[in-house]
Amino acid sequence: MGQIDKRLAELGIEIPTPAAPVANYVGWVRTGNLVFTAGQVPLKDGEFLYKGIVPDQCSEEDAKEAARLCAINIIAQLKQACAGDLDRVKRIVKLVGFVNGAPGFGGQPGIINGASDLMVEVFGDKGKHARSAVGAGSLPINLSVEIEAVAEIE
Numbered sequence: 001m002g003q004i005d006k007r008l009a010e011l012g013i014e015i016p017t018p019a020a021p022v023a024n025y026v027g028w029v030r031t032g033n034l035v036f037t038a039g040q041v042p043l044k045d046g047e048f049l050y051k052g053i054v055p056d057q058c059s060e061e062d063a064k065e066a067a068r069l070c071a072i073n074i075i076a077q078l079k080q081a082c083a084g085d086l087d088r089v090k091r092i093v094k095l096v097g098f099v100n101g102a103p104g105f106g107g108q109p110g111i112i113n114g115a116s117d118l119m120v121e122v123f124g125d126k127g128k129h130a131r132s133a134v135g136a137g138s139l140p141i142n143l144s145v146e147i148e149a150v151a152e153i154e
Contacts, residue, residue: 004086040073042066058144067114070147093150108133
């Protein structure tokens with residue numbers, strides 16, 4: 001068991017099998033030492049969680065949990081890209097988070113912190129990243145959050 005897998009176990013986080021794409025795209029692409037993930041959503045055990053417009057239909061606290069779940073699904077994609085060895089992740093380079101927010105809502109950064117904080121909890125300093133937190137007029141199937149990532153691997 002690698003160091004990152006040990007850390008995940010300490011945190012009580014189980015990394016799922018990555019979700020299969022539902023259209024004409026792939027879950028991740030590697031070019032050189034960079035891995036780009038497709039947008040990950042709050043999917044757990046085949047169920048889409050945390051739907052609705054933030055904060056009107058989905059609370060900010062729930063949306064932050066959605067972002068954390070998106071980050072877990074990003075780690076699942078990275079684990080597959082690293083042939084199962086998350087210790088190969090050299091750096092989480094960037095997260096781009098989209099929040100299905102009500103007009104005028106400006107709390108996107110606090111919500112995407114749910115993902116950013118998890119990356120640092122899991123990867124330590126290697127988890128510190130550049131980031132964008134963007135409001136979206138809507139997201140697929142009315143989900144509250146979607147996040148994509150770029151990571152450098154060995």
